[in-house]
Each structure stands twice: as C-alpha cells, then as structure tokens.
Amino acid sequence: MAIIAEEGVVRVTASLSRAQEQALKELAAKHKVSVAWLVRYAVDQLVEQGREAQLPLDFARRR
Template identity: 90%
Template sequence: MTASISRTQEQALKDLAAKYKVSMAWLVRYAVDQLVEQGREAQLPLDFARRG
C-alpha cells in the first residue's frame, strides 16, 4: 500500500516518532488500527469533500 501525505504531516510524524522512539511506519499502523476500531463501533464523521 502507498499513501501520500503532506510535508506538514510527514514532519509531524517524524516529530512524534522521535518523541516516542518508534518508527514512522509503527505510527501509521497504530493510526490505521485506531481508525478501523473506531469505524467498527460507530459511524465516523468523515468529510469526503476534503479528500485530496
């Protein structure tokens, strides 16, 4: 899988990875796990107009 993120998002991930001493890949997997879990429990308030 490939995902495109903004430079701002990339820098935020790098900062979080350094802060918590984990890889950026681990953070992305963690975020995906959280989103999947939330989606199972309730309707997510996704704003599809903002895609891009």
C-alpha cells in the same frame, strides 16, 4: 497501490503533505518509534473506531 510484502502482510503507498510527514517524524522521535509503526497504529485505531460508530469523515477534504 498495495503490494504483498510477505505472507499476510501488504505494503500500501499513500501520499502525505509535508506538514503531515513532519508531524509524524516528530511524533515518532518523541515516542521512540518508527513512522511506519505510527501509521500502523493509526490504521488500527481508525479500523476499531469504524467498527463501533459512524466516523466523522469529511469527504470534501479528500485529495
């Protein structure tokens, strides 16, 4: 689901495992950034990698 939060910004909902949530919280605290910032950073990295090469996506693990 995506919701337009403001002009040019879209809010997206994703489900994470508890382990993923905890890992993100720990990384955010370690680097003094928000979990939202880390998610945006990760999306930017994935988009950039996807432009340059085939991603090693394991669709068997998709949930």
